[in-house]
Amino acid sequence: MEIRTERAGDHEQVFQLNFSAFGNREDEARLVETIRLSGQFIPELSLVAEEHQRLVGHVLFSKAEVVDGDRHHEVIVLAPIAVKPSEQKRGIGGRLIQEGLKRCAAMGYELVFLIGHPTYYPKFGFKPARAHGFELKQFQVSDDVFMVYELKEGAGGRIRGVLMYPPSFF
Template identity: 40%
Template sequence: MEIKLRQESENDYESVFQLIEKAFEKEEYSDHKEQFLVERLRKSDAFIPELSIVAEVDNKIVGHILLTKLEIKNESKSFESLALAPVSVLPEFQRKGIGSKLIVHAHKVAKELGYKSVVVLGHQDYYPKFGYELTNKYAIEMPFDVPAENCMLIALTENGLSGVSGKVIYPSAFFE
């Protein structure tokens, strides 16, 4: 199975909407509205077109990942970072490495664009294999009440999290 990764285009929006809907349909820890979050984020200042990436198999979109801007802020400083939300793969293509390829590729593109870190609220058994660590290791707190083991981040560059601490500030599109 050949997996092709590329930047999402406006022509992909409807396919990606349906893909995200199907990907999260049976997820227990989901509000089943991730597809609407992606639509809102595309229209926000947090959107970075190069970091909205699709995976294709035989010219069919089977996966999508989105990284958007966020801030980590403390009393004296603000640090630019990225939010990984969501990564989606059609159910019949899950467990075939597509999500992993999307994450690794998105990290590479983000690093090339000059970003130093990515924050994720995700499964504690999945994201550490990509190098994600708990946010509380860095005195970084999430803006909502969720289990600490699900709050993670990764440095994309050496020392990418050096001196970074504070509260994660998600774009308002996450809360609309």
């Protein structure tokens, strides 16, 4: 299994992957398409897992902001992630997340946020974001599902504020 950057020829399969992983609903598949066309898209952070010339997983990391008064910090949000239902629980999601975090760090980003399953992401080092000084106003979610990953030690101490998802998410 190979983790690589998504290519233009993958778009249809990525749509289908997200559609099937999220219970045959189009919301997340369409979210990927909307982010791809936005200024928040970073091509190297749209990753696919490929096996026997078929895509079995996809994850998208894209730009967002943490706003603290007049200060705006560019950060990364992870959304969505999808693994083909028949291939789940083989570590594919984990490999996609770890490769994405590595690439975000190499690009100099400091923080990655997500809203997700509270028992899954802590395995990769994500922590509750509100306890680290971050707020989220756009979505009403419990403390345990709003998470942050510090790519640079102490980044969560230097940066504070409200996470703002870009318009693609609405």
